[in-house]
Every structure is written in C-alpha cells, then in structure tokens.
Amino acid sequence: xxxxxxxxxxxxxxxxxxxxxxxxxxxxxxxxxxxxxxxxxxxxxxxxxxxxxxxxxxxxxxxxxxxxxxxxxxxxxxxxxxxxxxxxxxxxxxxxxxxxxxxxxxxxxxxxxxxxxxxxxxxxxxxxxxxxxxxxxxxxxxxxxxxxxxxxxxxxxxxxxxxxxxxxxxxxxxxxxxxxxxxxxxxxxxxxxxxxxxxxxxxxxxxxxxxxxxxxxxxxxxxxxxxxxxxxxxxxxxxxxxxxxxxxxxxxxxxxxxxxxxxxxxxxxxxxxxxxxxxxxxxxxxxxxxxxxxxxxxxxxxxxxxxxxxxxxxxxxxxxxxxxxxxxxxxxxxxxxxxxxxxxxxxxxxxxxxxxxxxxxxxxxxxxxxxxxxxxxxxxxxxxxxxxx
Amino acid sequence: xxxxxxxxxxxxxxxxxxxxxxxxxxxxxxxxxxxxxxxxxxxxxxxxxxxxxxxxxxxxxxxxxxxxxxxxxxxxxxxxxxxxxxxxxxxxxxxxxxxxxxxxxxxxxxxxxxxxxxxxxxxxxxxxxxxxxxxxxxxxxxxxxxxxxxxxxxxxxxxxxxxxxxxxxxxxxxxxxxxxxxxxxxxxxxxxxxxxxxxxxxxxxxxxxxx
Numbered sequence: 001x002x003x004x005x006x007x008x009x010x011x012x013x014x015x016x017x018x019x020x021x022x023x024x025x026x027x028x029x030x031x032x033x034x035x036x037x038x039x040x041x042x043x044x045x046x047x048x049x050x051x052x053x054x055x056x057x058x059x060x061x062x063x064x065x066x067x068x069x070x071x072x073x074x075x076x077x078x079x080x081x082x083x084x085x086x087x088x089x090x091x092x093x094x095x096x097x098x099x100x101x102x103x104x105x106x107x108x109x110x111x112x113x114x115x116x117x118x119x120x121x122x123x124x125x126x127x128x129x130x131x132x133x134x135x136x137x138x139x140x141x142x143x144x145x146x147x148x149x150x151x152x153x154x155x156x157x158x159x160x161x162x163x164x165x166x167x168x169x170x171x172x173x174x175x176x177x178x179x180x181x182x183x184x185x186x187x188x189x190x191x192x193x194x195x196x197x198x199x200x201x202x203x204x205x206x207x208x209x210x211x212x213x214x215x216x217x218x219x220x221x222x223x224x225x226x227x228x229x230x231x232x233x234x235x236x237x238x239x240x241x242x243x244x245x246x247x248x249x250x251x252x253x254x255x256x257x258x259x260x261x262x263x264x265x266x267x268x269x270x271x272x273x274x275x276x277x278x279x280x281x282x283x284x285x286x287x288x289x290x291x292x293x294x295x296x297x298x299x300x301x302x303x304x305x306x307x308x309x310x311x312x313x314x315x316x317x318x319x320x321x322x323x324x325x326x327x328x329x330x331x332x333x334x335x336x337x338x339x340x341x342x343x344x345x346x347x348x349x350x351x352x353x354x355x356x357x358x359x360x361x362x363x364x365x366x367x368x369x370x371x372x373x374x375x376x377x378x379x380x381x382x383x384x385x386x387x388x389x
Numbered sequence: 390x391x392x393x394x395x396x397x398x399x400x401x402x403x404x405x406x407x408x409x410x411x412x413x414x415x416x417x418x419x420x421x422x423x424x425x426x427x428x429x430x431x432x433x434x435x436x437x438x439x440x441x442x443x444x445x446x447x448x449x450x451x452x453x454x455x456x457x458x459x460x461x462x463x464x465x466x467x468x469x470x471x472x473x474x475x476x477x478x479x480x481x482x483x484x485x486x487x488x489x490x491x492x493x494x495x496x497x498x499x500x501x502x503x504x505x506x507x508x509x510x511x512x513x514x515x516x517x518x519x520x521x522x523x524x525x526x527x528x529x530x531x532x533x534x535x536x537x538x539x540x541x542x543x544x545x546x547x548x549x550x551x552x553x554x555x556x557x558x559x560x561x562x563x564x565x566x567x568x569x570x571x572x573x574x575x576x577x578x579x580x581x582x583x584x585x586x587x588x589x590x591x592x593x594x595x596x597x598x599x600x
Contacts, residue, residue, distance in 0.1 A: 347468065
C-alpha cells in the first residue's frame, strides 16, 4: 500500500492549483463479483472536515454514475464547484465543522481510481475492455478497503443519491456492523427494465462511434466523444422531468425568431442538451461510462439474498432515512418505498420522506430545502445518539 | 432533542405513563410526533412512527424522529409479528377504513397495544342526537357528517365488544374527560360509556403469537 500525493489522470488537469486529493494503491487483490481479482487497485478520494480522536464522526458520501470524489471542492478538470456543495460544508446539512466527510471515486471510474482508462501494469497500456466488469458491491468493497487503510472502523452515516444510493444500500447489507446510519436518496433496490433500457441506448451510442475502436481508442489517439455525448444527452433527459423542461425551455427558440427549416439546434432544449453532451466528454471516459452503467444494471440487492429484499437487512441495527422526489421518474417514489417496506419487514429503524418538487431525478443535487432539513435533522439525531458533538 | 418542546395533550400524557422505559414503540398515526418525541426524551424508547400525511412525516424526520409515510389500513401487514413492545393507536381508529383488521394487526405486531378513541356513547353526544335530530358534533370531532374523516366512530361498549371478538385481552382501561382527571374504569359498566369523553385501552393478544 503506497499513499501517493495525486492520482494518475490520463488527461492533464486544467485548473491550476486545484486540490486534486488523495489516492491509495493496494497491492493486495480486490476479488470481484465477476470471479476475477484486480491488482493493484487504486482508490482516489477526497476528504472534508476533521476526523475526531474517537474516529466517530465519519460521513461517507457515495457518488452517482457521472460524478466523482469532488463532492465539495472545485473540480480539477472543469473548475466548477463540488457537485454537492449545497449539502456539504461548514454549517451545511453535512456540516464539515462536525463531521469528517470521505468521498471516493468508484472503481471503474475515471478520476483516479482503477478503471478502464488506467494503465494495466501487466501490459503497460490502458485496460480498455480488458478491464473486468465491476459491480456496485465491488465498488463498496473497494471503499471498505479504503476505510480500513484510513483506520476508520465505523461510519456514522453513509449517504448518496442514485447510484450513490445503491452503494448506500450495499454498504448497509454487506457491512451492517460498520454502518450506524444510512441515507439512500432517489434510488432503488434493483435497476428497473426501463433504466437498463436507457443505459443500453447510451452504450450503443458509444460503441457505434467509429472513434471507439472496440474500446481501444487510446491506441488510435481518438476519443469516442460523439457517442459519449449522445449517451449523456439521452441520459440527461431522464434526470429531468417533463414539467421542468416545459417550465425552463418550453418551445423557446435558440437565438432566432423562427425555425430554420434545417437540422440546426433551433430549440433551446436542443442546444441545452448539446451543451450537456459536449461538456461531459471533457471530464468523462467513454469506457468508464460503459462499465459504470453496467454495474448499475446488474444491481439487484434482493436477488443476492434469495429474492427477499428484507433478508438483505435482517437483524440490522443501522438507522435508515430514505428520501425520494415526487417528479423523479427514473427512480420513482414507489421504488424507494419498496426499500422502506422491506426495512419495515426486517423491523429496522427507518424513516421515509418524499419531497414535492418538479425537478425530477436531479433534485438530489439541487437546492431542495426540505431535503436539507431532513438530512440535517436525521444526522443531528444520529450524532446525538452516538455522543458526537 | 433536549427537553419536550411542548406540553402533551392530556390523553397522550396518560399513554406516555403506560410505556416502560427503553421500550420499542410504534406510534401509528403519529401526527407531528409529539408523543414520540416526548417518549424518546423522557423514557429513552426506540421510537418509530407511521403517519399518513407526508407533510407531517417530513416534519417528524427533520426533528430526528424515525417516521415513515404509511397507512394503518394497508401498511401494518408488512411488519413482522411481536416486534414492538408497545404499539400505539391514538385518536386514529375511528378514521380507519377497517378498524377490526387494523386492531388485529396491532395485536399481532405489538406485545402490547394501546388504543385511545373518543367515546360516542357520551351523554352529550346522545343528548345532541336526541334533542337536535342531527349527527352530533363534539369539540374534539367538530365535523359535519358529510366531510368527517371519522368514518367509524364507536362507543366504549362497542370497542370492548370488538376487542373480545378479535381475541384481545383488556389489561387496563382508562376513562378521561368531563373535567375529571383520567381514571381507571370497568369497561363493561354502563357508567363510563355514559360519562367518559374518551377512553384508553391497553390490550394484548389472547393467544400468544410467535415472534
């Protein structure tokens, strides 16, 4: 195990002086659900706040599909604020004056943790499709290795939205004795057929790009940016809601008074999506996108426990707080409620909050005061019960 | 959660006194969680709640209580048997669609069940119907017949009959209201059914249920 000052990035870091965080490389192999072992394994991560002497104030933040460890600090590639800046910081719901926040890039990711864009030491070139398929459980195993290395035994709270919520559920199921409380947000106990379908559209877009070269684009010095941008555009629609799109864009035209009778982006919504696609390819690796969407597709935590979701949490002493959003049609309230039902059936200590908003799945990343009040109140209560000041 | 934020409704403080220290408690229809919060602070109970109104649920969770949005009529079946030391249904049974089934579920999931309800056998209710010839409106149930959420009102005698019918055993019965403080009552006697504004029952299942 060697602690290196900075993770290896394939692309140069454009933000000068950016805090690019930490990375730990484990020489011991990570045994994957796919049946193979990955070694060495690097986990890149960020921390915010201070670990107290009792090591009892740890909040583990799990990131979603297209995000990374830069939850509450400037992104080294885009220079933008952290993706959960609204939630994490001094005086914020996850108060860094009180809690020690850890956020790690998932394995299979592309911001420093071992993934398809990283160099395979056996061959001296990036893994590409030689990278083994990873699962959400593998991601959580890697995070557990990280916490072990940091000397952190128990987690006051593990929290995350979307795929981050899947990791939260996996943490609670795999390591119940380490998880004091868990906050899965806008997520599901298994990825639905509709969600798998959207992911497959994205993957096919990437693989249809001639610059993809069967995943070996590093050899051709190309980047399947068009395919990845289309994947991102399609996915981005699923993160919003019909009502929010109508409210924000309607049928408004972009920089013109009438339609062009051509296939230019006439409508504001079109240029918005183009922008989303184009900015995404600057910070994300196409193969990573394939691997991480696949990990989400494979997620079905009940199936790992004989098809009975409640059995994943049988005997748990963790406290749970589930949050969903009314306009989220990607991970709708019904899916989140299923988790609450299963936890009730396991006699677990569970809260369930549905927040009324028209901003769709992405609500968990936005300024939603009721979500903040929920997280703040829940964390306060958990911290008080564990004597964390 | 340091000290109780407000004084409890009188029937709730009677219920609170019946709860043993450190018990695992489920409050069905917990509203804004005033009883749960009181119990968490004064009795250090493992306090859980179910509440129909999402707005109330969110308020409870923001105050650090463990509450899920749910409906007593449909969601009690998912809980395992005998997992709670005490299950509480306060001033809610009259608003359920199927009070008999709800009571059966409560007896199944709780080792003890506490039910409080307004007594529609009270003399003022009886007199109101006799004199006015209209469905009575009381201070605590001030609704017209056509818009009341209280669709299954009962008297103490009615409730006592139901408890027997579903195989429940009455451990304690308490009458309250009419200016007098809460007092133990004999649920079969005619007096309480005429003079109590409300009642609190502590029950358990006659046939012990396996956890």
